[in-house]
Amino acid sequence: MATLRSIRAELVSVLAAPHCICCRRPLAQAPAGPALCGACRDEVERSPGFPLRADALDGGFAPLAYEGAGRALVAALKFSRLPAVAALGAALIADRAPEGWLDAAIVPVPASPLRARRRGFDPAWEIAAAIAADTGAAAAPVLRRRDRRRQRGGSRRRRLASPPVVEASGPAPRSVLLVDDVVTTGATLDACARALRRAGSGAVRAVAIAAVPPR
Numbered sequence: 001m002a003t004l005r006s007i008r009a010e011l012v013s014v015l016a017a018p019h020c021i022c023c024r025r026p027l028a029q030a031p032a033g034p035a036l037c038g039a040c041r042d043e044v045e046r047s048p049g050f051p052l053r054a055d056a057l058d059g060g061f062a063p064l065a066y067e068g069a070g071r072a073l074v075a076a077l078k079f080s081r082l083p084a085v086a087a088l089g090a091a092l093i094a095d096r097a098p099e100g101w102l103d104a105a106i107v108p109v110p111a112s113p114l115r116a117r118r119r120g121f122d123p124a125w126e127i128a129a130a131i132a133a134d135t136g137a138a139a140a141p142v143l144r145r146r147d148r149r150r151q152r153g154g155s156r157r158r159r160l161a162s163p164p165v166v167e168a169s170g171p172a173p174r175s176v177l178l179v180d181d182v183v184t185t186g187a188t189l190d191a192c193a194r195a196l197r198r199a200g201s202g203a204v205r206a207v208a209i210a211a212v213p214p215r
């Protein structure tokens with residue numbers, strides 16, 4: 001009969017065993033760092049990505065759909081706080097975003113004040129910093145959220161009807177690449193792009209690891 005001690009030992013060995021950061025299946029070989037299994041890697045590599053749309057944007061791109069591996073990667077970043085997932089997302093974006101988009105100031109989409117306080121970890125900032133480290137640019141956190149409401153709860157219609165309140169903390173860079181972890185309605189990106197234009201930006205594009213595909 002399994003004792004509490006043996007169950008606990010088994011649990012520890014399962015948690016500590018090398019596993020896919022996406023689907024959490026065990027991996028045959030111990031990787032040097034966080035890694036994907038073959039199936040998740042295939043899914044990520046096969047994904048062609050698609051454009052992100054928001055009225056105030058000059059263009060947007062996400063390499064993964066917010067389902068399957070894309071959804072699991074966003075969750076791994078958000079809840080397991082793995083910097084390796086931010087680095088993987090940044091690499092996918094750098095690899096597949098249209099030519100020239102990364103030659104811009106890298107601006108993370110600001111978390112809502114409530115969310116930022118509760119988590120103490122900001123996925124958009126982690127990805128922006130990883131892209132900036134890749135390109136040699138500096139991440140410029142020039143936006144802040146003024147609303148105190150959760151953006152991702154509620155219905156799609158409600159979220160579109162009441163966009164988040166975003167403002168620039170000072171003059172905004174001329175050319176900007178907005179960075180978020182996941183895009184659902186595009187309302188947050190739109191509010192960010194409008195705030196940047198009010199503060200002087202000319203060209204505003206956006207990228208995210210994953211997004212809800214256009215209907």
Ligand SMILES: [Zn+2]
Pocket residue numbers: 020021022023024025036037038039040041
């Ligand atoms: Zn996997």
